[in-house]
Amino acid sequence: MRSFSPWALLPLGFSIGTATGLWAVYFTALYNNIVVPLGSHSRNESLYPPFISVTGNFPPGSCYFSMVMNLAAFAGLVIGFLRYLQLKNRLSRAWLNVxxxxxxxASCFGMTVVGNFQLFILTRIHDSGTLLTFGMGLLYCWLQAGITLRVNLKGEGKKVGxxxxxxxxxxxLCLALKYIFIMFSLPRAAQCQWALVMFFLIYVGTFAIDFRHSHFDAVCTDQPEPPEDSGTSMLEQELQRL
Structure with a gap:
C-alpha cells in the first residue's frame, strides 16, 4: 500500500488558511464598526454591507486582506500546477489539462488584483480581478469535475467527481443569487458571496483526496540534456507508476 503523500496537506492548508484569514479580516472590520454583521438583514446607513472586498477596503483590515489574497494566489498557483502534472500522463485530451x-x-492572478487594488479606490481594476477570480475559478471547477470522472484516479473518480x-x-447557485439579491438586498448578496467563497475553498481542498496518492520530486542537473537512457524525468516516472 502506497504511503500517504504529504502533498495532500497543501490543498487543506490553502483552504483552511485562506478561510481563516478572510474571517479575520471580516471580524476586524466588524470590530471597527465598518460593516454590519453578516447575519443582519436590516439596513444601517452608517455601516457598509459585509461584502468581502468591503471588509478588506479599510486599514488595518486592508493590510491583512492583501496579505491573505497574495498568499492564497501563490499557494493556489502551486496547487494548479501540481494538479496539471498529476493529470499530464493520465488525460488523453491534453488540451483539457492545459x-x-x-x-x-487566471483565477489566482485575479486574487492578487482583488487583494492589492481596494474596491473604493480603484473600482474598475478591483472588479476586473473579481471577474477573473470568480469567472475563471467557476469554469475551472466544472472542468475539473468532468476530468475527475474521466480520469477515475484509483477508482475514486465517481465519488470525488x-x-x-x-x-x-x-x-x-451562490454566484447567481448574489447578482439577483444585489438589486434589492445587499446584506443577502453579501451572504451569498461569503457562501460562494467558502464553497470554492472547500472545492480546492478536495484536491487533497487526489494528492494523497502522488509524490512530486524536483530534479536539478548540470547536463544540458538528460541522459539518453533516462527516458523520462523522475517526476514523470513517479506519476506513471501511480
Missing part, C-alpha cells in the same frame, strides 16, 4: 492550468492561473459537481453547482 485549459485547466490556464483557467486556475460527484462531490465536485455538487460543489460546482452550489458555487454557481
Amino acid at each position: 485549459a485547466g492550468l490556464v483557467l486556475f492561473s 460527484a462531490l465536485r459537481f455538487l460543489l460546482s453547482g452550489l458555487i454557481t
Whole structure:
C-alpha cells in the first residue's frame, strides 16, 4: 500500500488558511464598526454591507486582506500546477489539462488584483480581478469535475467527481443569487458571496483526496540534456507508476 503523500496537506492548508484569514479580516472590520454583521438583514446607513472586498477596503483590515489574497494566489498557483502534472500522463485530451492550468492561473492572478487594488479606490481594476477570480475559478471547477470522472484516479473518480459537481453547482447557485439579491438586498448578496467563497475553498481542498496518492520530486542537473537512457524525468516516472 502506497504511503500517504504529504502533498495532500497543501490543498487543506490553502483552504483552511485562506478561510481563516478572510474571517479575520471580516471580524476586524466588524470590530471597527465598518460593516454590519453578516447575519443582519436590516439596513444601517452608517455601516457598509459585509461584502468581502468591503471588509478588506479599510486599514488595518486592508493590510491583512492583501496579505491573505497574495498568499492564497501563490499557494493556489502551486496547487494548479501540481494538479496539471498529476493529470499530464493520465488525460488523453491534453488540451483539457492545459485549459485547466490556464483557467486556475487566471483565477489566482485575479486574487492578487482583488487583494492589492481596494474596491473604493480603484473600482474598475478591483472588479476586473473579481471577474477573473470568480469567472475563471467557476469554469475551472466544472472542468475539473468532468476530468475527475474521466480520469477515475484509483477508482475514486465517481465519488470525488460527484462531490465536485455538487460543489460546482452550489458555487454557481451562490454566484447567481448574489447578482439577483444585489438589486434589492445587499446584506443577502453579501451572504451569498461569503457562501460562494467558502464553497470554492472547500472545492480546492478536495484536491487533497487526489494528492494523497502522488509524490512530486524536483530534479536539478548540470547536463544540458538528460541522459539518453533516462527516458523520462523522475517526476514523470513517479506519476506513471501511480
